[in-house]
Amino acid sequence: MVGAVELRGFGWRHAGRLAWAVRGLDLRIERGERVLLLGPSGAGKSTLLAALAGLLAEDSGEQEGTVEIDGLDPRKDRERVGIVFQDPETQLVMSRCGDDVAFGLENRGVPATEIWPRVDEALRRVGFPYHRDRPTAALSGGEQQRLALAGALALRPELLLLDEPTANLDPAGAALVREAVARSVDADTTLILVEHRVAEALPLVDRVVVLAPGGGVRADGTPEAVFGAHGDALAAEGVWVPGRPVPPRRGTAPAGDVLLTADRLGLPPRLAAVDLTVRAGEALAVLGPNGAGKSTLALLLGGLLKPGTGRVAASTELAGADARTAPHRWRAPALTRRIGSVFQDPEHQFVTGTVFDELALGPRRTGRTEPEVRATVDGLLERLRLTRLARANPYTLSGGEARRLSVATALATAPRLLICDEPTFGQDRRTWRELVDLLAELRDAGHGLVTVTHDTEFVDALADRRVLLDRPTAQVPS
Amino acid sequence: MIGLVEPVARPDAPLARRNPVAKLAAALVFSVILIVTLDPVAPAIAIAVELAVLPLFGVHPRVLARRAWPLLLAGAGILVTLVLFAADRSGRMLFEAGPVVVTSGVLVTALGLVLRVFAVALPGVIVFATTDPTDLADALVQNAKAPARFAIGALAAFRLVPLLGQEWQMITLARRARGVDAGRDPVARLRLFASTGFALLVGAIRRGTRLAVAMDARGFDAGTPRTVARRQHFGVADALLIAGATALASAAVATSVLLGTFRPLIS
Numbered sequence: 243m244v245g246a247v248e249l250r251g252f253g254w255r256h257a258g259r260l261a262w263a264v265r266g267l268d269l270r271i272e273r274g275e276r277v278l279l280l281g282p283s284g285a286g287k288s289t290l291l292a293a294l295a296g297l298l299a300e301d302s303g304e305q306e307g308t309v310e311i312d313g314l315d316p317r318k319d320r321e322r323v324g325i326v327f328q329d330p331e332t333q334l335v336m337s338r339c340g341d342d343v344a345f346g347l348e349n350r351g352v353p354a355t356e357i358w359p360r361v362d363e364a365l366r367r368v369g370f371p372y373h374r375d376r377p378t379a380a381l382s383g384g385e386q387q388r389l390a391l392a393g394a395l396a397l398r399p400e401l402l403l404l405d406e407p408t409a410n411l412d413p414a415g416a417a418l419v420r421e422a423v424a425r426s427v428d429a430d431t432t433l434i435l436v437e438h439r440v441a442e443a444l445p446l447v448d449r450v451v452v453l454a455p456g457g458g459v460r461a462d463g464t465p466e467a468v469f470g471a472h473g474d475a476l477a478a479e480g481v482w483v484p485g486r487p488v489p490p491r492r493g494t495a496p497a498g499d500v501l502l503t504a505d506r507l508g509l510p511p512r513l514a515a516v517d518l519t520v521r522a523g524e525a526l527a528v529l530g531p532n533g534a535g536k537s538t539l540a541l542l543l544g545g546l547l548k549p550g551t552g553r554v555a556a557s558t559e560l561a562g563a564d565a566r567t568a569p570h571r572w573r574a575p576a577l578t579r580r581i582g583s584v585f586q587d588p589e590h591q592f593v594t595g596t597v598f599d600e601l602a603l604g605p606r607r608t609g610r611t612e613p614e615v616r617a618t619v620d621g622l623l624e625r626l627r628l629t630r631l632a633r634a635n636p637y638t639l640s641g642g643e644a645r646r647l648s649v650a651t652a653l654a655t656a657p658r659l660l661i662c663d664e665p666t667f668g669q670d671r672r673t674w675r676e677l678v679d680l681l682a683e684l685r686d687a688g689h690g691l692v693t694v695t696h697d698t699e700f701v702d703a704l705a706d707r708r709v710l711l712d713r714p715t716a717q718v719p720s
Numbered sequence: 721m722i723g724l725v726e727p728v729a730r731p732d733a734p735l736a737r738r739n740p741v742a743k744l745a746a747a748l749v750f751s752v753i754l755i756v757t758l759d760p761v762a763p764a765i766a767i768a769v770e771l772a773v774l775p776l777f778g779v780h781p782r783v784l785a786r787r788a789w790p791l792l793l794a795g796a797g798i799l800v801t802l803v804l805f806a807a808d809r810s811g812r813m814l815f816e817a818g819p820v821v822v823t824s825g826v827l828v829t830a831l832g833l834v835l836r837v838f839a840v841a842l843p844g845v846i847v848f849a850t851t852d853p854t855d856l857a858d859a860l861v862q863n864a865k866a867p868a869r870f871a872i873g874a875l876a877a878f879r880l881v882p883l884l885g886q887e888w889q890m891i892t893l894a895r896r897a898r899g900v901d902a903g904r905d906p907v908a909r910l911r912l913f914a915s916t917g918f919a920l921l922v923g924a925i926r927r928g929t930r931l932a933v934a935m936d937a938r939g940f941d942a943g944t945p946r947t948v949a950r951r952q953h954f955g956v957a958d959a960l961l962i963a964g965a966t967a968l969a970s971a972a973v974a975t976s977v978l979l980g981t982f983r984p985l986i987s
Contacts, residue, residue: 295937325937331883332927333934335876337854344949345872349939357949378879393938546893578899589923590894593915607899637922651898 246401246432247271247294251307253457254289254298263289265306265457271449273400276433278443281453281460282480283642283670287436290453291403294434296320311401321350324394325403328410330386333393339365339381340374343393350397364396365389367426369418383532384415388422395426402427404435408442409668412532412696420446438670441484452476480670488675488699491682493706497524501560501659501690502543502569502581506552513538514714515551520659522559525681525691527701530711536694537586537663539711543692544583544661545569556580560658560690575607582652584662588644592636597628597647600636604655622650626676642673649677659690666697678703729850733778735961736850740859742958743851746965747843753969754839758983760832762976763839769968770842777850787845788838795834802830832983843965853878859952869941876935880927884920891919 253265264286271277279287292298293309296316311319327333336342343361352360361374368388372381381389387407394402404423408416416439423446427433437443450468454460460479461472469476469483477483501520508515513535520526520543530536541547542554548570558565560580564572569581585591594600601619610618623629626646631639636647645665652660662681666674682704685691695701701708729736735743754766774781803822811825857875860866895901895916902908935941976982 292933297933297937320937320939320942323937327930327934329930331880332930334879335872335931335935335938335940337879341854341949345935345940346938348946348949349942349944351944351947354947354949354951357947361949379882397938541893544897546896573903574896574901575899578897583894583897585890585894585897587890590890590919591898592919593895593898593900604899655899 246273246275246311247434248310248313249307252290252293252309253306254286254293254303256289256303257301259303262286262306262457264293264453267307267453267458269451269459269462271432271434273432274430275449276427276447277435278440278447278450278465279434279436279453280440280450280476280481282455282672284640285453285455287453288405291325291405291434291436294401295323295325295403297325321397322400323403324397324399324401325405326387326390326394326407328406330383330390330410333390334378334386337378338374339370339372339376339378339389342378342389343374343396346393346397360396361392364392367395368392368422369425382415383411384418387411387415387419391419391422391426399431401432401434404433404437406436406438406668409438413698414531416442438482438668440482444484452481455479477671480672482671488671488678488703490703491678492704493524494686495523497706498522498688499559500557502557503555504539504543504552505555507539507542507549507554508552509535509538509542509547509550511714513542513550514712516709516711518709520690520692522658522690523685523688525685525693525704525706527705527708528692528694528711529696529698529701529708531713534711534713536711540583540661540663540692540694542570543581545572545577545581546583575609578604578655578657579608580657580659582655582657582660584649584652584660584665586663586667588648589637591648591651595635596632597623597634597636597639598632600647600651601654604651608655618654622654625680626650641668642670645669645673646676649680653684657689659692660684661692661694663694664696665693666695666700674700729783730778733776733850735773735776736778738961739863739952739954739958740847740851740856741863741952742954742961743847744856746962747847749962750843750965750969751840753966753973754836756985757973757976758829758832758836758985759976759981760828760835761979761981762972763832763835765972765975766839766969767835767842769972770839770846774846777846779846779849783849784842784845787849788842791838791841791845794837798833798837799830802826802833806830854950855952858948858950859954861946862948862952863954868946872940873935876931877928880924880931883927884924887923888916888920891916891923 247270249267249269252267253262255262267290279290281287294311294316296319309316311322316323334342335345340361343364344357347357347360365374368391370388370392378386378389408419411419420442435443435447444465448464450465451462452460452468461468461476473483473486477486499522501522504516504518506515506517516539528536528539538547542549554568556565556569564576569577592600594603598619601622602615605615605618623632628643628647628650631643636644639647649665665677669677678700681691731737754763774784803826804820806826806829809821809823809826811823814822814824814827853875857871860871861868895912900912902912973982
């Protein structure tokens with residue numbers, strides 16, 4: 243029988259890069275297999291999926307070896323492969339749900355009379371709850387990803403590739419997408435899934451392939467065999483091996499002085515009124531479903547947005563004489579000395595051309611001398627394993643490196659209070675643990691910490707106190 | 721931002737239902753014919769016609785007013801500029817205040833220009849108020865033989881436009897969190913504005929690239945002849961709409977010629 247997927251010595255180097263994204267890869271996947279593809283960040287998982295989907299144009303890089311699907315180059319045989327990406331916003335094309343599923347069918351030249359029955363069938367298979375006239379903009383992230391899955395399935399692919407389809411979703415939305423995958427993919431469709439959260443993905447797969455960071459395959463077999471033989475080593479390399487909880491880092495001392503108080507704080511319609519207190523030496527976790535206004539709360543506490551209702555008050559412990567005015571009225575350098583904010587998307591925060599300047603920016607703007615700046619920056623580079631990247635452009639970093647840098651930039655001005663929005667989002671286990679350790683050290687050194695997150699393991703490992711937000715009532719989920 | 725282009729008309733109105741390409745062509749023909757004259761009479765007649773057909777398009781005058789307010793600004797701008805700086809100060813003097821001399825000639829020219837702006841722009845406003853962007857892209861491909869690569873590509877890119885507003889706000893806030901603000905210094909403000917714009921552009925290009933890859937993965941522009949899920953018909957009524965627009969605009973210009981007010985654009 244012809245294998246569905248066959249890679250022989252496959253390698254790919256993107257144009258303009260020195261390092262190979264993937265190299266020396268030999269892999270055979272039979273038709274109907276369900277494969278979970280793992281590997282630490284930078285091992286080339288997404289590049290491999292792009293190659294299988296025929297999306298690596300010949301002139302966009304350099305290839306070694308071969309990649310074939312049923313003996314054909316995937317670039318010439320794209321009809322048999324469907325792919326769903328991570329970000330819902332940039333894979334929906336049309337403004338109405340049905341039209342979006344129909345888009346691929348139109349492109350493939352499916353006769354007009356067959357299009358709508360196939361659209362309806364695909365929507366039914368993924369359990370899509372709305373009529374096809376529903377605007378795509380009115381869907382939640384989980385619903386958008388189910389729609390993207392329907393768009394791929396409507397083309398009846400023989401090979402379905404899922405590139406972290408649930409990474410941007412809250413736990414409820416992610417569960418809906420996994421359920422849709424489980425019920426909609428039929429027995430002779432080959433499935434390759436890239437997913438950081440292994441425990442959740444395991445029910446969908448019967449084989450695990452782990453890529454090695456330097457190239458080639460690190461481990462391959464049933465989940466039991468792979469995790470049984472290599473579990474500890476894989477966990478150390480950054481793979482989320484199930485059944486290996488991270489030791490918690492609870493606070494050692496009781497919480498200290500109040501740093502910030504939110505009193506009936508809200509911003510309709512994004513956030514309903516909340517009361518909370520942030521203390522020094524305490525890690526506070528804010529949880530809640532997508533649309534509950536968690537990110538908005540982070541911006542309000544960070545002194546970045548003007549409250550719509552209620553108020554945010556800084557204590558004199560945090561702000562000295564400035565405590566009389568609300569944080570959103572402080573000048574930026576005064577703010578950044580006291581409250582650091584780490585945004586969900588690290589790239590939003592990058593302002594300069596090198597990692598070094600990025601870290602030096604805050605200290606320079608708050609009036610430190612150049613030797614002091616250098617000492618601070620070198621310390622942070624060392625601590626967050628970024629020293630060898632000091633001269634690199636922040637926009638060229640990998641996901642894990644960019645996240646570490648964005649946290650480091652907030653720490654560079656030594657703010658007493660740090661506010662993080664989804665700091666662990668999309669991180670491998672190694673970066674995740676480093677972040678937990680770093681934040682725990684800060685907390686134990688007397689800094690206040692507010693983290694807005696979906697990541698329950700992170701909360702279990704670090705948080706001393708939790709606040710649960712609900713969706714503001716009488717509001718359409720957006 | 722997207723609010724400016726969403727259809728807001730009653731979809732069952734007789735002219736709103738016409739083929740989007742027909743509506744666009746009618747608006748274009750109507751506007752182009754009016755451009756030939758500089759007098760105030762022809763545009764005034766045209767505006768009367770445009771307001772008269774409004775109910776047939778199912779557009780409430782209030783909706784039109786809300787969408788056309790930028791035209792009011794443009795009109796006011798023209799009026800002020802001409803009154804202050806017009807070279808042609810012919811006609812009866814109306815009043816004089818220092819260097820500002822307002823004559824009847826100046827006022828007639830200004831009025832003609834203001835009316836022209838409205839007469840030429842309103843058909844477009846009406847068409848976009850009554851047309852769904854998806855329908856327009858479909859009709860451009862099916863009836864005007866526009867390349868799908870262009871029409872559907874533009875439509876998809878268009879979906880990302882509202883995201884730019886949110887993105888701008890996030891970048892601005894992220895910079896404040898980093899200790900970067902401009903305060904009251906206008907030069908620093910300008911530099912911050914430029915660098916925020918640059919970051920926005922970088923993000924927009926990345927997002928556009930991701931969207932293009934996703935479209936590519938679903939076979940867009942792969943060389944296979946495309947079929948259409950939503951058929952757009954171009955019928956007799958659509959041809960009549962274009963003919964009607966041509967006739968009405970020509971009639972407005974003809975009236976102006978007969979009244980002797982016609983002032984050709986190129987003389």
